[in-house]
Amino acid sequence: MRNWIKNTLIAALGASVALGGMAFASNVRGGCGWHGHGAMSEADVAKFRDKIIDRASSELSLDATQRQHLVALADTLHAQRQTFMPQGSNPREQLQALIAGERFDASRAQSLVLEKTEALRTASPAVIAAAAAFFDSLKPEQQQKLRDFMARGGHHGWRG
16 A cells, blocks of 8 residues: 555554544534533533544644644544534434334435535545645654554553
8 A cells, every 4th residue: 555545544543543533523513522512612622622632642742734634634533523413403313204204215325424424525535635634744653653652543542
């Protein structure tokens, strides 16, 4: 596999794992929110995002430029999530609507899949570019630390 493609995929996956919490926490439109304590406000989402960025910046010893790339990636991921889950949409309600009638609404299900696929397809180039800019700005030892984090599944913390 070409080196730049491999690096882009690693960056995209690494960023997804490292910032996955932010995407999870950005569900502020109903649902159970973070740890089931209700929906998070935009201020809570911003606070959580800043905490994730601070933690990643500290663990990877990011310089100002690298941190800017990480913030840009976080902003791009948040924008993609907003596109994927527009204001006022509730995935649970959408799924419930598919099974509300006597028969499963296959045409509406297909329409939902097409909507989500198009939103993902449209926003993906910007996410890939932001992930590549962030990953490529890292020094080799920082890249390795990110790879190690991913190899542990991303859920065991940075240290260890």
